């Protein structure tokens with residue numbers, strides 16, 4: 317039985333839109349009404365991340381993946397819902413209480429250039445978190461740790477006095493990872509860590525992440541739009557659409573038997589290597605912006621199977637026989 | 653006659669301390685309506701090549717020698733005004749970031765109208781209806797409404813469509829697209845690629861697609877050039893390159909893809925990394941990373957040889973081909 321590390325329930329996050337004061341007025345029922353719109357980036361997300369697993373999150377741009385990552389990390393306050401780390405609630409901690417979790421949970425970002433301080437050498441970048449979280453260590457012990465850490469991510473310890481711009485993209489991303497690993501976390505959130513890198517460098521970083529997971533029973537929440545990476549690396553996959561999880565399944569199951577109409581469209585759109593795959597299922601319409609809470613299913617506007625119920629009632633996640641869960645009326649009604 | 657022929661192109665960067673070679677002896681041709689791809693790791697010189705074709709390579713870079721011919725016109729010896737007429741009108745460029753091309757303070761409509769009126773003398777009203785027709789052509793919903801919006805009001809995918817519309821306005825012969833979909837998410841990526849592909853097909857436009865995504869390349873390009881450290885190392889029909897990569901570097905790129913190993917297994921990474929221009933290795937530039945490198949590879953540059961329909965610059969391939977040829981002769 318997998319042990320849950322992080323449990324998320326009913327998570328919501330709304331951002332106010334930056335509409336002008338004038339733009340906030342609506343004419344309704346014969347009078348002017350002021351209405352402030354908001355963007356519902358997360359709309360009731362329930363997820364569990366187990367110890368030692370990689371949960372990949374996929375979905376179109378703007379569906380709330382980064383917001384989910386930031387809320388879990390405590391970088392953004394949720395509007396509603398709860399996040400538990402083992403049995404402790406962590407979504408309402410103050411800065412001091414959060415300190416313990418800062419160490420256990422780390423984040424790696426898409427752009428390794430923006431996330432490393434350009435004016436700090438690699439040594440400085442790594443020594444700061446190590447000595448902060450381990451004040452008992454002597455300078456030489458910190459140095460030893462840094463050398464070992466750099467070696468473990470495949471960067472020679474002798475280059476620790478160099479600055480980020482002196483490294484290649486892949487090396488920089490491995491340094492970001494070294495920094496995340498420097499405090500020996502249990503859990504790493506990685507938001508598109510590979511998308512700035514080309515295939516050969518992606519392979520280096522993914523290999524490193526898999527090695528570290530094996531060594532330390534690390535858990536990952538891995539956000540990516542590269543489905544080949546998901547297929548290779550994920551234990552389970554969560555597919556998000558407009559702030560909701562619409563399908564959650566073990567990786568093999570998801571790729572061999574996708575169920576939700578959006579998942580099917582998403583999987584058929586990956587440019588695969590061979591040239592004679594089927595035509596992608598075309599999604600009509602642009603990605604909608606989640607202004608105000610949607611009524612009914614979030615996918616209704618682009619779904620070929622939508623019926624009246626889909627416009628009125630939001631589908632709940634339902635367990636399927638093969639350990640996946642899907643939120644779709646058509647599947648529940650046996651129409652799909 | 654080839655639509656475009658690049659021969660023995662050398663591009664250098666003129667640095668303070670020394671001269672650095674960014675493109676070395678690059679040659680290829682492009683036929684009318686043909687779609688080719690340029691692939692390779694970051695820093696291989698793909699963008700430098702793309703920019704050089706339209707002679708847009710910025711300081712400190714410059715074309716050192718070689719020839720770039722558009723039909724019978726030599727582009728390397730043209731002056732700025734002549735080149736301006738070629739760019740956009742005959743050769744158009746699309747970049748990864750649409751904001752590099754779009755002006756943030758003008759509505760997209762005004763930008764399109766201006767582009768039309770720069771090249772043809774017609775009224776604003778006529779230009780407007782052409783622009784709206786082109787927006788419609790690239791599948792932008794309610795183009796009349798979009799016409800009056802600013803670039804920041806559109807999504808990334810829609811902006812890239814506007815760029816494609818603006819490129820279409822001038823009926824170019826060649827589109828050079830440098831990572832046109834890298835910044836977009838997969839479902840939109842697929843739509844934009846299909847659009848680009850359809851437009852090139854329908855209008856007989858030739859395409860040079862620069863990408864490091866081999867999945868994308870296999871969907872779009874008929875022929876692929878593989879670049880390493882400023883040189884082309886392999887060239888051939890895309891399907892041949894993907895199914896029977898000859899050069900050890902091409903093999904390495906394909907092997908590194910996640911789908912080449914079983915789920916959960918370590919991926920096959922190419923050891924080492926692309927050298928910087930200043931640290932270019934001797935002989936075959938790939939030798940420090942090549943599992944088959946010999947003494948000869950460190951000292952001499954391999955020439956291009958044909959292996960079937962592909963051409964490859966590698967001593968290993970050359971030796972193997974020779975050996976097989978000897979066997980064949982003995983057998984006869």
Ligand SMILES: Nc1ncnc2c1ncn2[C@@H]1O[C@H](COP(=O)(O)OP(=O)(O)OP(=O)(O)O)[C@@H](O)[C@H]1O
Pocket residue numbers: 331332355356357375376377378379380381382383384605606837
């Ligand atoms: N600070 C903010 N203020 C207002 N709106 C925001 C803010 N952050 C995110 N949003 C909105 O919330 C929605 C979800 O954004 P988010 O960045 O989480 O998407 P994403 O899935 O990470 O997209 P991408 O794949 O492009 O990174 C979007 O509509 C976005 O515009």
Ligand SMILES: Nc1ncnc2c1ncn2[C@@H]1O[C@H](COP(=O)(O)OP(=O)(O)OP(=O)(O)O)[C@@H](O)[C@H]1O
Pocket residue numbers: 665674692693694695696697698699700701711712713864927928929
């Ligand atoms: N303005 C410049 N000055 C000096 N060197 C440059 C300049 N522009 C590019 N280079 C160098 O030329 C080489 C090729 O760069 P180029 O941008 O063509 O690579 P690329 O193949 O397009 O890579 P990517 O996939 O990252 O876009 C690199 O080593 C790069 O550092």
Ligand code: SF4
Pocket residue numbers: 577578613614615616617619620621622623626631643644645646647
């Ligand atoms: S609930 Fe209805 S609209 Fe939503 S995905 Fe299922 S069929 Fe489509």
Ligand code: SF4
Pocket residue numbers: 899900901936937938939940942943944945946949954965966967968969
């Ligand atoms: S020439 Fe030698 S070093 Fe270069 S790719 Fe071929 S075998 Fe490898």
Ligand SMILES: [Mg+2]
Pocket residue numbers: 381382383507
């Ligand atoms: Mg994001």
Ligand SMILES: [Mg+2]
Pocket residue numbers: 698699700830
């Ligand atoms: Mg480039």
